[in-house]
Amino acid sequence: EAGVVQSPRYKIIEKKQPVAFWCNPISGHNTLYWYLQNLGQGPELLIRYENEEAVDDSQLPKDRFSAERLKGVDSTLKIQPAELGDSAVYLCASSLDSSHEQYFGPGTRLTVT
Amino acid sequence: GQSLEQPSEVTAVEGAIVQINCTYQTSGFYGLSWYQQHDGGAPTFLSYNGLDGLEETGRFSSFLSRSDSYGYLLLQELQMKDSASYFCAVRGSNYQLIWGAGTKLIIKP
Numbered sequence: 048e049a050g051v052v053q054s055p056r057y058k059i060i061e062k063k064q065p066v067a068f069w070c071n072p073i074s075g076h077n078t079l080y081w082y083l084q085n086l087g088q089g090p091e092l093l094i095r096y097e098n099e100e101a102v103d104d105s106q107l108p109k110d111r112f113s114a115e116r117l118k119g120v121d122s123t124l125k126i127q128p129a130e131l132g133d134s135a136v137y138l139c140a141s142s143l144d145s146s147h148e149q150y151f152g153p154g155t156r157l158t159v160t
Numbered sequence: 161g162q163s164l165e166q167p168s169e170v171t172a173v174e175g176a177i178v179q180i181n182c183t184y185q186t187s188g189f190y191g192l193s194w195y196q197q198h199d200g201g202a203p204t205f206l207s208y209n210g211l212d213g214l215e216e217t218g219r220f221s222s223f224l225s226r227s228d229s230y231g232y233l234l235l236q237e238l239q240m241k242d243s244a245s246y247f248c249a250v251r252g253s254n255y256q257l258i259w260g261a262g263t264k265l266i267i268k269p
Contacts, residue, residue: 089164089247089259090203103256138202145255147193147210151202 049073051152053139059158065127068155072120072141079116080149081124082138090138096122097145129159162186164260166248171266172238180233180246180263188253192224192231197262198244206233206246235265243267 052071060066072079077098082090093112095103098119107114111130116122126133136156140149164184172178182192191210195203207215209224209231221234235242245262252258 088261089249091259092256095256103254140203147191147208147251147257148205149203149257151204153202 051139051141051150053137053152053155055155056153057156057158059160060129062131062159063128065125066129066157067126068124068137068139068157070122070124070139070152072122072139073150076141076143076150077119078142078145079122080140080142081114081122082140084136084138084154093124095145126157129157131159133157134159162252162258164248164250164258166246166260166263168261169264169266171268174238174240174267174269176238177234177236178238178265180235180248180265182231182233182248182260184229184231184248184250184258184260186250186252186258189226189229190251190255192222193249193251193257194220194222194233195247195249196244197247203247238267240267240269 054069079096081093084090092106094107094114096116114124136154138154139152142149166182193208194206196206197203207222209222212224214223219236224231245264247259247262249257249259
């Protein structure tokens with residue numbers, strides 16, 4: 048069984064530029080999560096999807112961040128424009144029906160210069 | 161506010177037993193989970209406690225006391241490959257998973 052796939056693995060951009068991350072969850076997992084993780088800290092939830100619906104986006108900075116999961120499968124997270132403070136690892140995870148057991152992708156390490 | 165407290169770092173010797181504690185303060189409680197994360201890797205699920213008591217999975221065990229808002233992860237027969245960060249996470253209201261800052265486990269030969 049393939050795990051959660053994310054791309055790109057690394058991204059370096061200049062501030063004020065846009066960036067997008069892609070995630071393909073485990074087949075059959077209807078719940079998808081986007082997290083942000085800073086060094087030495089735990090993951091922080093940005094948004095949670097149940098199928099196509101964003102059921103929790105309270106922590107998503109909506110002035111610059113957006114996400115979509117149009118067909119309830121893969122998802123894209125976008126930042127526009129990026130700021131220096133956005134440098135972090137962006138993790139995607141999936142689970143069955145908001146189960147406590149989440150499966151994480153390898154993450155995208157974003158560096159904003 | 162909501163918070164989880166766990167030690168930032170724990171050191172132990174190969175072959176020994178180590179306990180990583182987690183105390184939490186959250187609005188709503190729907191279970192305590194533990195995840196392992198190696199440097200540069202993704203978090204991987206270790207265990208879940210929804211009710212009070214001990215859950216055992218091989219060399220790893222996890223305990224929960226809801227009345228004390230406390231749990232711990234117990235690692236036995238430590239191996240060098242267990243060197244990693246360990247996160248406790250609580251599912252609070254709105255089913256949101258709230259994570260601790262992680263405990264870095266250092267294992268010495």
